[in-house]
Amino acid sequence: MNKNTLSIAIIVLLLAIAAVNFLGPSFAEEKPAQPVASGAANTADSSAPAEGEAAPDFVLTSLDGEAVRLSDYRGKKVILNFWATWCPPCKAEMPHMQKFYEANKDQGIEVLAVNLTSIDKGEESVQAFVEEFGLTFPIPMDRDGQLGPQYQAVTIPTTYIIDTEGIIQKKVVGPMDEAMMQKLTSSIN
Amino acid sequence: MTLYQIGSITMPAVWIATLIALAVSAVAWRIISGEKIGEWYWNAFTLYFLVWKASYILFNFEEFMNFPMSVLYFNGGASGHMLALAALAVYLWMAVKKHAALSRDALPVLLLFFVGFEAALAMLEQQLAASVLHTILFVSIAAFLYISRKRAIAGSTQIYILFVLAEGLTLSIFQPLFSVEPLTFSWLALTAFALARFRKSEVIIHE
Numbered sequence: 001m002n003k004n005t006l007s008i009a010i011i012v013l014l015l016a017i018a019a020v021n022f023l024g025p026s027f028a029e030e031k032p033a034q035p036v037a038s039g040a041a042n043t044a045d046s047s048a049p050a051e052g053e054a055a056p057d058f059v060l061t062s063l064d065g066e067a068v069r070l071s072d073y074r075g076k077k078v079i080l081n082f083w084a085t086w087c088p089p090c091k092a093e094m095p096h097m098q099k100f101y102e103a104n105k106d107q108g109i110e111v112l113a114v115n116l117t118s119i120d121k122g123e124e125s126v127q128a129f130v131e132e133f134g135l136t137f138p139i140p141m142d143r144d145g146q147l148g149p150q151y152q153a154v155t156i157p158t159t160y161i162i163d164t165e166g167i168i169q170k171k172v173v174g175p176m177d178e179a180m181m182q183k184l185t186s187s188i189n
Numbered sequence: 190m191t192l193y194q195i196g197s198i199t200m201p202a203v204w205i206a207t208l209i210a211l212a213v214s215a216v217a218w219r220i221i222s223g224e225k226i227g228e229w230y231w232n233a234f235t236l237y238f239l240v241w242k243a244s245y246i247l248f249n250f251e252e253f254m255n256f257p258m259s260v261l262y263f264n265g266g267a268s269g270h271m272l273a274l275a276a277l278a279v280y281l282w283m284a285v286k287k288h289a290a291l292s293r294d295a296l297p298v299l300l301l302f303f304v305g306f307e308a309a310l311a312m313l314e315q316q317l318a319a320s321v322l323h324t325i326l327f328v329s330i331a332a333f334l335y336i337s338r339k340r341a342i343a344g345s346t347q348i349y350i351l352f353v354l355a356e357g358l359t360l361s362i363f364q365p366l367f368s369v370e371p372l373t374f375s376w377l378a379l380t381a382f383a384l385a386r387f388r389k390s391e392v393i394i395h396e
Binding site: 003006007009010013014016017020021088089091092093095096155170171172173174175177179180183184187 | 190192194197198199249251252255256258259261262263264266267345347348350351354355357358361362365366
């Protein structure tokens with residue numbers, strides 16, 4: 001390959017890049033949002049909520065005494081989080097979740113942070129935690145310890161990103177920051 | 190955003206792709222050049238990682254002060270990525286003055302790393318066309334470097350411009366030019382070209 005051939009190839013590539021960017025459409029490969037049939041999800045317990053499936057409905061009483069039913073939030077995107085006061089990554093995550101909630105509560109996104117009350121240190125400590133972090137989103141209380149296991153919240157925090165149709169789009173184990181919540185909720189319907 | 194759950198943590202595909210590319214490029218370079226990859230390669234990655242991680246403190250100061258352990262779980266995000274890339278360029282620019290091999294190796298190694306990263310990421314995100322194109326490009330670059338390792342063309346800047354543009358074209362088929370990955374690639378390419386120039390200017394001075 002001599003220098004002239006190289007120079008011509010360089011110019012052709014430059015023109016091609018310009019053409020692709022300014023003239024042609026973007027060929028970004030859109031992945032189907034749902035249902036997501038992943039091998040790992042299928043091998044799990046069939047009653048366990050998996051990505052691409054409907055989030056099991058529930059009714060719990062929140063910390064301030066109100067009934068919270070998941071299906072009432074149909075039409076909104078929901079971040080369904082499972083946490084406890086003694087869990088350090090949950091502590092790290094809460095300020096990000098509060099910030100995210102404040103910025104997005106009027107944009108059709110709801111945050112439900114289910115406290116695993118049956119394995120937590122009493123409702124006073126949950127109340128103190130909520131006041132300390134200034135949390136304003138609903139805190140449904142899993143007092144009889146049924147919902148956490150049903151949603152496989154074994155390692156906490158565990159979070160489900162649910163779309164406006166009530167379908168689970170993502171399960172995230174471990175803490176998320178505000179940017180990640182933003183990314184995950186903006187990529188779904 | 191594709192996430193993989195490994196044990197009790199969730200890892201974005203981007204992190205896994207970075208680790209794969211880091212290892213694959215080091216092995217590929219070992220085969221191509223017959224030498225172990227320079228210490229600068231691992232130093233550069235460690236520096237990138239530390240700045241990216243610790244910049245969480247800078248961009249989330251209040252959260253960090255309230256709960257310092259939060260730095261363990263989070264990172265500086267997109268702003269931290271840019272800060273880390275700047276730190277990387279400064280480190281490499283200082284390192285090239287000590288290690289002449291860095292100037293020779295930076296372009297091929299960074300090119301292999303980035304194209305390898307894109308190939309791995311596309312595979313992890315199950316984007317078939319993108320993963321095939323990036324893999325073909327990675328193999329072509331590696332094969333060219335291996336075949337021409339003892340010829341003068343291996344040191345030609347033009348051939349690297351060609352490869353960088355080929356990667357730029359592949360990238361821009363699948364995403365807008367002004368998004369994080371193409372900008373990161375442009376920055377890495379500029380850094381590598383500057384490092385390669387360093388050797389040339391040095392040689393002229395010594396002659």
